[in-house]
Amino acid sequence: MSFITRGFSSRRGERDPRLPPGQSLVTDWPVLSAGPTPEVDPADWEFVVRTENGAHSWNWDELHALGVEDIITDIHCVTHWTKLEMPWRGVPLDKIWESVETEHDYVMAHSYGGYTTNVPVEHLLDGKSWIAFEADGAPLDPEHGGPARLLVPHLYFWKSAKWIRGLVTMPSDEAGFWEQNGYHLRGDPWLEERYW
């Protein structure tokens, strides 16, 4: 049975009423890695959406040509930090989905390097997600998921897959990497859906 260690206090940031439960405000941007950082050249980069009806792919310029927009959004990491009003630039999934035909309600996001995470289609569309290339006014660093990452800011940030390579639609919800290993299937920060 653990006892409180005299003199030790947790180093979490400040609480703020704008934050979901259990979150604290930070001003830096912590990097959390589950493996080696992939190095992907935009010249070789490809984004693929694969459905039961086939696949559609875009290279770097083709995806940008769909229309890049500016976003200001809060992001919430399941490890209890939140950044408020962070500027991003990316292509909304709504634009991408104009080229997609599927009856499936879920996707598995796949990253360069092998990371996966599952997201329901309804959580990608209607202005809820982007393929993002810039954050804080600069191109995404590889350690933060550059050259491009999925951005789904209304869910815990492990769902915003770094080094995004493609989406594969699925008829039912299946667990991606962290979801297989203890994390919640959906990950809504306002309901504190952190773990199984």
Added chain:
Amino acid sequence: MTTLDGNVLAGRLADTFGWDATAADARCATCGAHGPIAIAVVYATRMGVVARCGNCDGVLATFVEAADGRAWFGMPGISALEITRWTPESESPA
């Protein structure tokens, strides 16, 4: 970020198995390489601990801890773990 090695898994493995398995031989399910868990490449953050194969980077095992005392041990990439019940030089099997 900097990596560690499987030695740091000793405590979590002892909590999971009841004994320190860092010297136990593990086989990577992705590439077939094997060696003691102690030589795995370990990425440790507040998300959890991910142990990867030094040969192919495949995920061997994961540890995730929640603040309420729950924890999860995943072994997605270890096809089998050698445990030593006894050795010929020591005692006979019970």
Added chain:
Amino acid sequence: MTSRRPATWHVATVVDSRNETPTARRIELDVPTWPGNDAGSHVDVRLTAPDGYQATRSYSIGSAGEGTRIVLAVDEVPEGEVSPFLVHELRAGDQLELHGPLGAFFVWTPPPPAPGETPRPVQLIAGGSGVVPLYAMAAAHAESGDATQFRLLYSVRTPEDVFFRDELTALTVAEPALRLDIVYTRRAPPDWPTPPARVTRDRLQAAALPAASRPRVYVCGPTPFVEAVAGWLIDAGHRPGDVRTERFGGS
């Protein structure tokens, strides 16, 4: 599976805490339930904050044997969660939660006597605070009276950063003697024959036992140091199974 010294959770009381180097503290702990530990073992120290938040980190034990007192030498990691607390806040009388002894792989025990056979020599290679478990091995070796040839190559920034300096010096004149090579990487003592420089492949070759002697090698320190040294050892002909490593993270 049974073990001579199963790992369990203990409550330790701080007996003494003193400066070891400008950035590290030597902490002596009384652990009444300690089963003893092999040289090279570590403990997981778990701290609990009033709001229930817990942080756990591993620390090598700078001692070995059957007693219930253990010694840690903790180097402060800048912006760390646990080491700044242990270095700056912890004081005699405080209690800590420990999990141990841990470390089935990175340990040394005196080999069983094999009459007519020369025991394989041991080469220890330490980077900075990586010396802690290796010092424990060297001390256990001297205590056991074991005849194995032991060498320690210790890479350290400045003379003030040397851990267990007096104890290591004593081991170099004990029976059997530890051969100690210190490499200063930033500033050497005034009378030092070599200018400060990092360990290189050639420096390692000159100071360490050659592959032909088939030593058991233990390398411990920051990850980049361990990986560079291990690579050079393999290139020099040591077999991977003969080189045991423990990475401390950091740079």
